Amino acid sequence: MRRAKTMNYLRMLFICLCIVIQFAFAAALAAVGDVTAAFPAPGTCPTGLSWDGKRLWVSDLKTDTLYAIDRTDGTVTDKIAAPTFRPLGLAFDGEGLWCVCGEEELLYRIIPKTSLVTHRLESPVEKPTGLAWDGKYIWVASRKAREIHQIDPEDGTTINSFPSPARYPQGLAFDGKYLWVADRVSDKIYLVNPTGGEVIAMFDAPAPYAYGLAWDGEKLWNADFQSDSIYCLSVGGDDAFIRKEGKKQRVEFTHEVRNYGPGIMESLDVYIAIPENLPNQELLGKPVFSPEPTGFLKDRWGQKVAHYHFTDSPAGTINKVSMTVEAEIWDTRWFIFPDKVGALDDIPADIRKEYLEDDDKFSLDHPTIQKAVTEAVGDETNPYWRMRRIFNYVIDNIYYEMSGGWNTAPAVLERGNGSCSEYTFVFIAICRAAGLPARYAGSIAIRGDDASLDDVFHRWAEVYLPNYGWIPVDASRGDSASPEHQADSIGHLTNTYIITTRGGGNSEYLGWTYNSDEKWVTRGKCKIYTEHIGEWNPIGGE
Structure with missing residues (x-):
């Protein structure tokens, strides 16, 4: 009996260890914006989110409650009544929680240990939503003005302000260097320069109604109003870029040169730039040329081109060459x-x-x-x-x-x-x-x-x-x-x-153009017409 209990204990310990290793491995491989952990919110209407150094705090619009939760599994470890009947954004200043009152457009400061409200500010912006604390000032987002303001916590004076990245800013978080902004309409989360407001980067939110954001010193957290969930998001992946929405396409690029005469086009050289595998594209095979090129060349910038040479093209001649490429292309x-x-x-x-x-x-x-x-x-x-x-x-x-x-x-x-x-x-x-x-x-x-x-x-x-x-x-x-x-x-x-x-500049084959170029020599009066067309078709969807 004792042996059986010991074996069960060891089995459970092994399973737990495997789960921990699995999540740790997933987190290590995660790209920017990937969800590395998720659990249900404590209520069905989560809005604000903040980190107090040990726990996440979540405000819930329906229960009018502020919940302290364990970031490892979402377990509620404490809860206090919100200082308002419409709690929205949250921010922790080292001792107290700031909470937006969406009804009266006020900012309340409440001490979690005592539930005492110690300060109240009138919001300097209409329709305030998200809050963040940068160590000295409060950041507040306005969905009506579509702006983000940095304000003095003593009297609400605006220190700095700039347009929000998109139309409907909801959650804010400060990571010590940058400001993070969640937008519910664009369904994106933005990395923003807190000095000038420039958007540095962005990624898709994990669910359709991104609201509160919090920074725990290493990871970004997001409370989603529609999925009623809390997500842990990776923001420090080693990948320099990510790809999504890949699709397979065929493009036929045609370069046509017509001599309407009456003279003769004694020589014609056409150069078609040849694509290669790049972060946004992978060729599904070698490009197909029609007719076969005279040869292949490489210019001073390392650009490969297919070269066609034609001679003695009388009036009425149409010299037509093409390159067909099949590739998978990504956002x-x-x-x-x-x-x-x-x-x-x-x-x-x-x-x-x-x-x-x-x-x-x-x-x-x-x-x-x-x-x-x-x-x-x-x-x-x-x-x-x-x-x-x-x-x-x-x-x-x-x-x-x-x-x-x-x-x-x-x-x-x-x-x-x-x-x-x-x-x-x-x-x-x-x-x-x-x-x-x-x-x-x-x-x-x-x-x-x-x-x-x-x-x-x-x-x-x-x-x-x-x-x-x-x-x-x-x-x-x-x-x-x-x-x-x-x-x-x-x-x-x-x-x-x-x-x-x-x-990088003028090419001996393409000049200052791209995709293709031509060079010709004529005898007598000639009217030369050129045409370049790329015809696209989805592979498998013709």
Whole structure:
């Protein structure tokens, strides 16, 4: 009997140990935003969430109660009556819990040990929701103003404020460096710079109604109102990027050159950029060319191209070549923590040599570019924040207009508008002049439906950040007043692109174009017409 009990005890101990190891292993492998633990909330209407150094506190809108729970399994270890009949956000200041009263728009401070209310503030914003404590000040989110305010806990004076990342901020948490914001409409959780309000990163919330947030010193916690659950979220994964929503697509890229005469096109060279495996795309096989190329080449930037050579094309000749690519493409998001970005001196010498050089579209020594560097960068030394300041400068000084032609970076800045390529040239020029290596990526884009045609294409920049590598930055797509939309164009690619081209400037084969280019020589009068089309179809869904 005693032996049986001992065996049962050892068996249970082994099972518990396996569970602990399993969760620890899962946490070690977790990417940013992954759920590493979850348990039911103590009530059915969880709102605010906070950490007091030992326990999580959850406010419940239905029971008007503040619950202290064990973060390992959600066990309720204490509970006190909320100081309001509509408790929302929570924040712990080291001794007391601050609680939002959603009905009267007040902030109450209550001591958990005694349940005594020691302070009351009128909210400086309408419709307050989330709260956070940064060691000195309170942060409060407003869903009506769509703003986040840092306030003095003594009298409610606003110290700092900025727009919320999205439309409906709910939960707030401060991790000692950054502010975390949960939004119930976008269903995302944002990492925000507490000084200027820039969104640094974002990921999908674990459930449909993200409310309270709390930081326990290592992990981020989220209370979800719809699922009535508390989630532990990983925010320190080693993966530089995560991929989701992969889809398999086929794109046929056609480059056509017509000679309407009456003269002869004596020679024609067509170059088609060949895509390769990248974080956002994996080729399902080798590209198929029609007809077979004359040969394959590589330009000064390492870009591979298929080369076609034609001779003696009389009037009426149509030279048509194509490349068909099958690939799986993903929505890909990089997670960059500015404090983990290395210094400019950490950038490899070969990267600096190749991607800091001048070129005719950049004109790095031009007074307009030099002025832009001074105004944009100032005394900032962190490469990430240099990039963000340059990004802000570009979108503040250019608006999107595709009027044809690609002018130099100084001309575009002086004119004040440009296409995606011109935005990219300006961004690259200022980055390089500021000592930050930059290049461009060119793509064929899905336009709306997965079965679609692209004859416009799209280009953006890539910037080199030490410890992270090359990061996409799309200034034209991010030209928006919304902090979320701006951040969505930095370190993020949707699953709508096949990148064919990456280059640092003028190419001996592609020139300043991307996807493809042609060079021809004619005898006599000739009217030459070119056409470039990308035809998309989902694989298996034709």
